[in-house]
Amino acid sequence: MQRANRLKTIMTAVRSPAGVRVSDLVAATGASAMTIRRDLGELERQGVLRRVHGGAVSLPARGARPPFALRLESQVGLKQAIARAAAELVPDGSSIIVDAGTTAAAVAGALAGRDVTALVLSVPAAAAAGERPGARIITPGGPLDGDDLTWFGHRAVQDVLDFRADLAILGVCAWDEHSGLTSTSTQDAETKRAMLASARRTIAVATPDKLNTSATFTVSPSGSVDALITGALPAETRAWITAAGVDVVEAGEAGAPV
Structure with a gap:
């Protein structure tokens, strides 16, 4: 999968309420886990998502914050x-x-x-x-x-x-x-x-x-x-x-x- 399409796939997947795991993104894109982690790091620096252990979650809207739990x-x-x-x-x-x-x-x-x-x-x-x-x-x-x-x-x-x-x-x-x-x-x-x-x-x-x-x-x-x-x-x-x-x-x- 081309890089642009891969990043688009990641940005769509991370909108799930529970976020997305690296293993799921590997299966969805065919890329290696190392490549996915590098993509997640880049998207995090751009403010698109937040990395968590084993995957990533979407960032809230500017006027919102994640639940306390x-x-x-x-x-x-x-x-x-x-x-x-x-x-x-x-x-x-x-x-x-x-x-x-x-x-x-x-x-x-x-x-x-x-x-x-x-x-x-x-x-x-x-x-x-x-x-x-x-x-x-x-x-x-x-x-x-x-x-x-x-x-x-x-x-x-x-x-x-x-x-x-x-x-x-x-x-x-x-x-x-x-x-x-x-x-x-x-x-x-x-x-x-x-x-x-x-x-x-x-x-x-x-x-x-x-x-x-x-x-x-x-x-x-x-x-x-x-x-x-x-x-x-x-x-x-x-x-x-x-x-x-x-x-x-x-x-x-x-x-x-x-």
Whole structure:
């Protein structure tokens, strides 16, 4: 099969709700597994799809995001490595705000049992932080989002603004060189802006697939973040982030190169 037709076949197959496996694409195109993986890498760089273990899934529309359960199962080892690196930067006795999202929830879990006062913005993060006694856990008011059990709305934003934090652990929906940090919802963007306003220092935590992408609603310029903890980055991505004044920490999974 010609390359153009092969890429078209991949883009059609990946729209399946469950995504597509490399083995299925090998059978559909007659190409080798190595060729399919190379094609998937190219299409991922173009923002067409996202690679997962054994295959690929389609990216959501710009104003949407994958369901929480799907995000929770994605890149678990890397998120845990990011969480450990973030926890090392949190001093004992500090007050922190922990954002919603699966990577931020992993940070909350890494802080379980620590001497911190934490305002946590989702039920999963609160549960993770409370796995062991030690941390003082506070939650905001307001309604809960039905998917990821995140507090949102005016009450939650005001509670964030009233909490004067030493450090904010900021989740990332999307972040690129030209748009800065963006989000898939107005509520989340507003909450993130409140976190930035309330904390003396902000550490963003994100897997590399959140970078060089943009969502619908503006959060802040890149320079509003003090540090980013992520996985291994291409040199050009690291360059524009550090040029904005952001310190970059590349965390590696246990046993994996950084």
